Amino acid sequence: MLTFRGGVHPRESKEATEHKPVEVLPLPARVFIPLSQHTGAPSSPVIKKGDPVKTGTLIGEPAGRISAATHASVSGTVADVADLPHPLTGRRGPTVIVDSDGTDTPDGAIKERDYSRFTNEQIVEALRLSGVVGLGGAAFPTYFKLAPPKEKPIDTLLINGCECEPFLTADHRLMLEQPAEIVEGVAIMSRLLGVKNVLIAIEDNKPDAVKTMSSAAASSGFKARKLKTRYPQGAEKQLIKACVRREVPSGGLPMDVGCVVQNVGTALAVRDALRFNRPLYERVTTVTGPAVKEPKNLRVRVGTPVKNLIEFCGGYSAEVGKLIMGGPMMGIAVSTDEVPVLKGTSGVLVLDRAATVFKEHDCIRCGRCIEACPMGLAPQCLNNLIRRGKLEQARAEHLKDCIECGCCAYACPAKIRLVHHFKYAKSELAAMERKQ
Ligand code: SF4
Ligand code: SF4
The missing domain is CATH 3.40.50.11540 (NADH-ubiquinone oxidoreductase 51kDa subunit)
Structure with a gap:
């Protein structure tokens, strides 16, 4: 069977939703659409407060060689273009807030066309x-x-x-x-x-x-x-x-x-x-985890607050230990369910307290992280270098090749937060490069 070297096989935990057809989440009353939700430069706003928009209307045009256009995901009125913290990075940036008129009127440009002769x-x-x-x-x-x-x-x-x-x-x-x-x-x-x-x-x-x-x-x-x-x-x-x-x-x-x-x-x-000619203003995402009452696969408008998704799934079934945008291995924990769904939100995972309480111990040099790393790195060595502030040496040991997959941390019996340290070190190195 086709495969690769390294990696891990965590419990799949897909049984709660794998047999459930995609349901359409009802339209949100208000959406929060960051103009930076892709790799590259944020899109540049082409609307202002008070402007009417339809579903699929351009609200941010690509601004740079690598950028992506952004569109309204509901019809209604632009309530504001506000400087808000990004749901995943926390960095402030422009976010377009649209109040829905409840009609979901599509932009006139969205219609079937023959693209077979397009160059x-x-x-x-x-x-x-x-x-x-x-x-x-x-x-x-x-x-x-x-x-x-x-x-x-x-x-x-x-x-x-x-x-x-x-x-x-x-x-x-x-x-x-x-x-x-x-x-x-x-x-x-x-x-x-x-x-x-x-x-x-x-x-x-x-x-x-x-x-x-x-x-x-x-x-x-x-x-x-x-x-x-x-x-x-x-x-x-x-x-x-x-x-x-x-x-x-x-x-x-x-x-x-x-x-x-x-x-x-x-x-x-x-x-x-x-x-x-339909722009990307909605996606399918999985809402799941031990602290969600009724896990589902949902078709969701970009910018919908996560709490709407949770409510549609019956609410929380236990005290929330961690709310994660994405999966348990590479997803990013967020501190509130007020954050919006982004184009890249493949899932919303809610873990209970029991799944998130653990204590970090000292490294016992077992080597399991090395066996698990699919990039052939030595996570334990990288971690030692980072902890001693030797970032340049960590770079020389190919820290930048780390794909942040989380296999090393998953395999580590000492529960060392290896990926957390690698992300920190990579961002420090990037900041140093920007200053040079
Ligand atoms: S997170 Fe990085 S170091 Fe750890 S297993 Fe994945 S690629 Fe290797
Ligand atoms: S898996 Fe954990 S305990 Fe074992 S060598 Fe790697 S960092 Fe140390």
Whole structure:
């Protein structure tokens, strides 16, 4: 079975939602849409307080080489463009607040069209203006990944349907419920890249999705591939290694080894952007965890407060220990359920107190973190260097290659918060680089 070196196999915990069809969350009364919810420069506001907007109206235009457009996710009135803390980073930045008029009137530009004669340049521009970003979590602008420089020829497109994070099932449900639409999006991307080798990669804990996607892709020539269930199988470098046995060099990108990786949800968003000129203003996300009464997969408007999702799932069933945007391995803990859903929010996980209380002990030099690291790093050594303030030495030991997957911390019997320290050190090094 296809796989990669290292990694871990945490309890999957997907049973609460994997068989539940996607439900549509009722429209929120108010949405909070940060203009920075993607990798790259924030979009620049093109509306002001008091302006009327429709669902899908452009509210922020891309501002830079790597950026993404932002759109209203409900129709109504712009209540404010406020400087608010970002839900994940805490850094202040412009957020567009829209009061819904309850009608969900779509922007006039959203309509079905024939994109079959679009040139590649027109497709890239359509994706740039539609605000499509990677929906697997990283939220990298999709148009940019699909227009690699000429000196980086691409021969393989990998479609990531692994969803290797425990608890999350949004991609799984999309593959079961909208396989033909996903395949249409994959066809657009493969045409754009000019590649014939297209693999749809799915872990073997989702046999129904492997079957559905194989049959939907049968006439297109794309192949659905079954991969061993192992975390972080869905990380780009591990996926490339497992599927085509190529190694992305240290500090490199998938395009350096002829590959582009896109998530199944992104393929669907690409299809909607081209076929309907529909920008990315909603997504499917999993609301789950031991402290949620009725876990669900939900189709949600971007900017909806997380508390709306929790209420729709029956509320909390226990005292909340941790609220996480994303999965338990790579997700980011937030301090309140007032934060909005972002384009990259693949899940909302609520853990109870019992799951989050643990004590950190001294390292016993067992080496389990080294065995678990899928990037071949020595997490225990990196941690020692960081604790002694030797950041330059940590950099020399390839700290920057750490993909923050959390395998080392998961494997550590001393419960050392390794990833926390690595993130801190990386941000310190980045700050030092900016000053130079
Ligand atoms: S060091 Fe980084 S890449 Fe390696 S297991 Fe830990 S978090 Fe993952
Ligand atoms: S797994 Fe934890 S205890 Fe074992 S060597 Fe690594 S840091 Fe030390």
